[in-house]
Amino acid sequence: MMEQVENKSYIKELFSLTSIYGISLFLNKIVSFFLLPIYTNYFQPEELGLYNLIQSFWLFIIIFYVYGLETSFLKFFIDGKADEEKTKIYSTTLILITTTSLIFSLILYNFSGYIAQLFSFNNTEKGIHLIKLISILLFFDAISRFPLLLLRAELKAKIYLFLTILTLFLNIVCNIVFIMLLHYNIESIFISYIISSLIPFIIGLIFTKKYLSFIIETDVIKSLLKFGNKFIYVGIFILIIDVSDRFFLKYFWDERVVGVYSTSYKLASVMNLIISAFKFTWTPYFLHISENPENKRIISNIFTYFIFAGSFLFLFFSFFIDSIVKTEIFGISFITESYRSGLSILPIILLSYFFSGLFANLNAAPFFTDKTKYIFWVCFIGFIINILLNTILIPLFKMYGAAYATLGAYFSMFLMIFLVSQKIYHIEYEWTKLIKIVIVVAMTYAAEYAYEVYSGSRPLYRLLIKLSLFSLSLIIISQLKVVAFSKINILFKRKN
Numbered sequence: 001m002m003e004q005v006e007n008k009s010y011i012k013e014l015f016s017l018t019s020i021y022g023i024s025l026f027l028n029k030i031v032s033f034f035l036l037p038i039y040t041n042y043f044q045p046e047e048l049g050l051y052n053l054i055q056s057f058w059l060f061i062i063i064f065y066v067y068g069l070e071t072s073f074l075k076f077f078i079d080g081k082a083d084e085e086k087t088k089i090y091s092t093t094l095i096l097i098t099t100t101s102l103i104f105s106l107i108l109y110n111f112s113g114y115i116a117q118l119f120s121f122n123n124t125e126k127g128i129h130l131i132k133l134i135s136i137l138l139f140f141d142a143i144s145r146f147p148l149l150l151l152r153a154e155l156k157a158k159i160y161l162f163l164t165i166l167t168l169f170l171n172i173v174c175n176i177v178f179i180m181l182l183h184y185n186i187e188s189i190f191i192s193y194i195i196s197s198l199i200p201f202i203i204g205l206i207f208t209k210k211y212l213s214f215i216i217e218t219d220v221i222k223s224l225l226k227f228g229n230k231f232i233y234v235g236i237f238i239l240i241i242d243v244s245d246r247f248f249l250k251y252f253w254d255e256r257v258v259g260v261y262s263t264s265y266k267l268a269s270v271m272n273l274i275i276s277a278f279k280f281t282w283t284p285y286f287l288h289i290s291e292n293p294e295n296k297r298i299i300s301n302i303f304t305y306f307i308f309a310g311s312f313l314f315l316f317f318s319f320f321i322d323s324i325v326k327t328e329i330f331g332i333s334f335i336t337e338s339y340r341s342g343l344s345i346l347p348i349i350l351l352s353y354f355f356s357g358l359f360a361n362l363n364a365a366p367f368f369t370d371k372t373k374y375i376f377w378v379c380f381i382g383f384i385i386n387i388l389l390n391t392i393l394i395p396l397f398k399m400y401g402a403a404y405a406t407l408g409a410y411f412s413m414f415l416m417i418f419l420v421s422q423k424i425y426h427i428e429y430e431w432t433k434l435i436k437i438v439i440v441v442a443m444t445y446a447a448e449y450a451y452e453v454y455s456g457s458r459p460l461y462r463l464l465i466k467l468s469l470f471s472l473s474l475i476i477i478s479q480l481k482v483v484a485f486s487k488i489n490i491l492f493k494r495k496n
Helices: 002-042 045-066 069-079 083-110 112-119 124-153 157-181 187-207 218-252 255-288 295-326 337-361 364-368 373-397 399-424 431-454 459-479 485-491
Strands: none
Touching: 002 045, 002 157, 002 255, 045 083, 045 112, 045 124, 045 218, 045 255, 069 083, 069 124, 069 218, 083 112, 083 124, 083 218, 112 124, 124 157, 124 187, 157 187, 218 255, 218 373, 218 399, 255 295, 255 337, 255 364, 255 399, 295 337, 295 364, 295 431, 295 459, 337 399, 364 373, 364 399, 373 399, 431 459
């Protein structure tokens, strides 16, 4: 009985911590959403297109800056027994990442002209300037991650959240000052990121000073590199699926199209924030229940609730985000008229995020059976599918082609991992409930779409119809007893 109580207490603590980390992740990602009205009102689509291309380059290159050290550091630091051993691991990792990041950034800075020519930016001089800024940002981005990782390893979630909030605050304030008050150009965004990485890094060093020392152990370096190397590739495949469409749009069309498309992507990212919070919590949760004889039933139940929550999030954002972004407050709308041509691709992007969440949901089986190689191969095939679809669809359908390419990749990955998971770790899913959810959501979406196409009603009437349809679908689901609404929070936390 005592063991059972302790186990329940551990679960409660685990999910309390992961909820905080989920909030931290949410805050990290939502900053770009909050700043979108500033960007779209102060910058032209061509400028935001250039920014998004440089940002995509940053997100890709950072994988090589950290080269799997994040995962390997967490493992070895947590496994370390004494403070002396932990000090060696932290100090060695920090010195190693600082040295390699400095070398990478110097190379990037000196070759910024060649890189700008490679991307064929409309304004080469500005492209070179931004890449030089990115080389500085990448250095601070890489090294600032490790004090946060140590705090996460030590389960100091409140300090972790404090530093996240500080980063968010600094980023927003700097953007407001540089863009709205000083009227700087697009480089303001990257300068703000540099400042909001540097200051929390310094404070993070103060919080982790217990483990700071000028120690570097070659054996520790070898162990870190050997273990971390395998985690690079999956991250690369996923990142390419997420950002390669911008470069295809730039190649086949222009930076203006990239700016409009990327703005719509950021609007849809509100749903991705919720999906990401689930992913952040889900991995430690399913690893914890791997030895539980009831884990298949638990996973099946959570899958049903995820389908329900994801489907209705899709409906909600598809129905109402268009009205939200067109609303003017004090004469300022969320996005200006020049960006609204991309709003029609929102449902496609929302579905892409939904299937990426389903893919993550089904990753439990490969971990349980020690066959994580399947995750690698599924991601690799998804990457190939994405590149092929981008190449074929973007020249024909512009932004629609890019959105459908991402959706096709994530849907294929979901389907493949589902088939593999059922083969290696068969789970009886609640198919009757799942089919009911899909039918209700599909019919509701179809009804709203038909009304939009064939009706000439005023915006207020259209909004009321959407609210009525959304509410009716929830009532139908409730009457069908598909889910118990009081248990929706099982997706993000677990009570004992």
